Amino acid sequence: MADAGAMEMAVEAAAFARERRAGRPPRSRMALYLLLGFSAGLPFYMFNATLLFRLTRHGVDIVTVGFFAWVALLPAFKFAWAPLLDRYAVPGFARFWGRRRGWIMLAQLGIAAxxxxxxxxxxxxxxxLTALxxxxxxxxxxxxxxxxxxxxxELAPTAAAQGPLVAANLWGYRSAMVAASGGAIWLSTLGGGDSWGLAYAAIAVIAFLPFPILAAMPPTGEGGGRGVALATGLAASGTALLASGGIAAAIGWAGLRLAVAAGVSAKTNVTIPVLVLALAPFAALAALLPAIRRLAADAPARRSAAIxxxxxxFWSYGFQTLPVLAFVSIYRMGDVMALTLSHPLFNALxxxxAAVGVADSWVTIPASMAGVALGGWLGARAPLGRTLAVGAAMSAVSNWAxxxxxxxxxxxxxxxxxxxxDQxxxxxxxxVFVIYLSLLVNPRFPGAQYAFLSGFAFLLPRLLAGASGAMAQRWGYDGFFALTGAMSLAAVLLLPVAIRARPRADA
Structure with missing residues (x-):
């Protein structure tokens, strides 16, 4: 399956390169990534800002609402299962549509369910149950x-090639994200009562729409019958969905029992213990950095599927890895913190x-698309360091707004x-940040390394987001957003070192 996946990527990349050499914009790839961005962005607010707004409307206290922001910590640990997506394929789906598309189709089923x-x-x-x-x-x-x-x-290994795909992907992602939020909030007001069930059901239906589009695409894997591939993939997906639900429920039940036994409540400050646990795997790699640097190029640890x-x-960038990780951990601070408490702020004011729904759709979609377009264009053409600095300043101003x-x-x-x-x-x-992270990864491990870097980028902000309710309670919303804007701007101090990071010559 690894050889088949490599062949699939080679065919896709060759077609992409031919389009660029012919002087034509890669429209088919841009359309595909617009669709994929839409698929991923649509549900994002539904477990984040929209859910927090829903909880505040149901009278849940602000500290508990802040704890729910830690659900968004899960993507920070996607490196834990990202290697599985490189190593294994979804039965049925992958054979007909390819490994990457097969995982995307399974994920869409999981999102809808x-x-x-x-x-x-x-x-x-x-x-x-809401948390599960x-x-x-x-x-x-x-x-x-x-x-x-x-x-x-894999399709676009350079900054010039990444720019159009990143812009298309983020257009789809951010427009779907804010449209889903605004649409869900508007639907929740229908009938003059609490219609959150209708809102989430409607978004579930819309989130599933890209699935039949992908299923109708021509084969890119080893071929075979479309109907058999679809039936086999659906059966495998059903098993995966049940297994993931059971595992999550078991872990959640055990976690709640331990929390109750330890006397944890809504009044307990658990920020520091959560921070320590979440940073442990990253701190372990940093502590082992001197030993990692001494590894031979063909050392078993570098060839391990898991690690x-x-x-x-860490072997490729050496001690440069540390300032790079510090930079990425605070660059998106303002975005995450604004997302966490912006809607509770609107409710408190x-x-x-209905007004929040308009702001989340008619106002933010064009503003977000304009920002993404400018960022993608400059990221592909201007010096990346300068563009990253402008982005940090814009992120700070967004929070100060x-x-x-x-x-x-x-x-x-x-x-x-x-x-x-803000948008x-x-x-x-x-x-700009997506382009920067994409250029850091080794093409041999694109999924896993990008998952590691992008996950770490949001780890510290989302850890702090869990304590955002307590912070706002102490300093007020104005003090909270003034502080988080300053945090975003602080990334500029690390930029001169982070932008110069290069992998070792023998990598």
């Missing part, structure tokens, strides 16, 4: 991203759900203005 379960439990009477289905939604959304990111890096991609990253909103007189123009600034700035920074 998880959203359906969240619709069925939309009353939030059982917060453990939100975690499953985060898992399958992240799995889709891992497969799509690996495919993109090889991550050992290779008294904005109606919410600090201003917290003190401004309540009015829809103020809300729409703050949201437009434009974070769209620009996001596009």
């Amino acid at each position: 998880s959203l359906g379960a969240m619709a069925a439990t939309a009353s939030d009477r059982s917060l453990p 289905f939100a975690t499953l939604l985060a898992f399958w959304t992240t799995t889709l991203e891992v497969a799509a990111d690996a495919w993109r890096i 090889g991609p991550y050992v290779d990253l 008294g904005y109606a759900p 919410f600090a201003w909103l917290a003190r401004a007189p309540v009015g829809e123009p103020a809300l729409y203005g703050a949201m437009a600034v 434009f700035g974070h769209g620009f920074a996001g596009a």
